Amino acid sequence: MTERRFGLIVIGDELLSGKRQDKHFPKLVTLLHARGLELSWVHFIGDDPALIQRTLGETFASGDIVISCGGIGATPDDRTRECAAAALGVPLARHPDGVAELEARFGRPIKPDQRLRLVDFPQGSTIIPNPVNRVPGFAIREHYFVPGFPNMAWPMMEWVLDVRYPQLHAPGSRVEQAISVDGAKESDVIPLMERFVEGHPELRLSCLPSTEPHGFRLELGLRGPADAVAAGMEEIRAEVERLGFAWTPVTPPPEEDGSPV
Template sequence: MAIGLIIIGDEILSGKRTDKHFPKVVELLNARGLQLSWAEYIGDDRERITSVLQRTFSSNDIVFSCGGIGATPDDHTRQCAAAALDVPLVLHPEAKERIQERIADMAREAGKEPDFSKPEMAHRLKMGEFPQGAEIIPNPYNKIPGFSVRHGGGAHYFVPGFPEMAWPMIEWVLDTQYPHLFQRVARLEKAVLVYEIAESTLTPLMETIEAEFPQVKVFSLPSVGSATVRRHIELGVKGEPLQVNAAFEKMLNGLDAFKAEFQRI
């Protein structure tokens, strides 16, 4: 089961804000023995968001989507999710309760009683309008929930763009919905720095290792170096621990055969 991440917002693509979700989601997954399989960035464009969601809803992936679930004109994610599923947006009853709780909390903090008859109250409730059949994701920061949609063998989880809200909500999803997936696959990674050698020279060795050890991936990260670091390649293997150990020994022997200078890391 693959895990994907969608990050929505013009402010990310324009560089006005720097995305923090990608590294944090990778961190949250790695801590649970899980890995991110793919990620996409999308601007605030309804047609494009809908198209991406139509494609990802057709998969069996677990997908986290960050951003665009508010009720301002530049928030489109809720509407696009409904359009991609071809279902209407409906006010979720539990989301309504949570939003009203938040409104009441804010009013009382200001020394007032909440007035739910005001026109702006109806607008705030739009944040609880989700695709028909969706379930809520609790928000410990301010009670305004996100939502989830199950499809086939997978599910999508929609959370706000604010990290202080999104990250605990994603953790809640992982810890309540997917603990059975944690630490299921043992993984090991080993690597060396290989100095002053062309990547093309090492390619046959990498291909041989992957062919011999099917549960191992070989990775090669070249660096042109700097004033203080020589040109090098971070060369390594990752995957099933027993095969990684054997593959790594084969890699070291191959480097010795090339008379390559390398350093374990």
């Protein structure tokens, strides 16, 4: 089976203006990594209906598994629900399970009426439970729409990964290793990298150059299946030594717990 790709869309003018800093990107990377999965792409976009609709039209057609954060409230600047419906060519419909969740949270009848807009979802959607205030997100065509608030979005992301995609989980199956090569420039290792990429298509090879006060330095990294990474890194270390460069292992930084601040 072809490996599934995960994508992230984060919506909000406040992010692009710098008023708020995004926390969803690093959190989703952490959640995926813990399950042996990885993020393939991320889009940050503002509250522009035409742009949201165009972006969703492209991602619905991609076949990717997509989590979208933000823009599903009831105020006029929350446009994600309408844009998702327009991108799919379906109407919005009040979701009965969503109404039941609101009634459990706010009582019956729901007042004010504007609250019911919170569960107007593209026709054919299912709901994503919200453990914080019971106002649900929605899912359609392997796109999962959650609020912008981290304390709500993050457990909803976990629910999506654990309830909808447990069959994709493979904890510990994908790893990353890197070495630091002192004195080397990119041009010194390009032939090495070209040979390696051709011979190991299952691995992702990266090169991060930097300049130091005493000269050049670069970091060569490998990401992929654990056994293949171990063997591939041994090959790279040997090649680096043959080129006459010394190397040291790079210790990855400790993972943050991702708690909201």
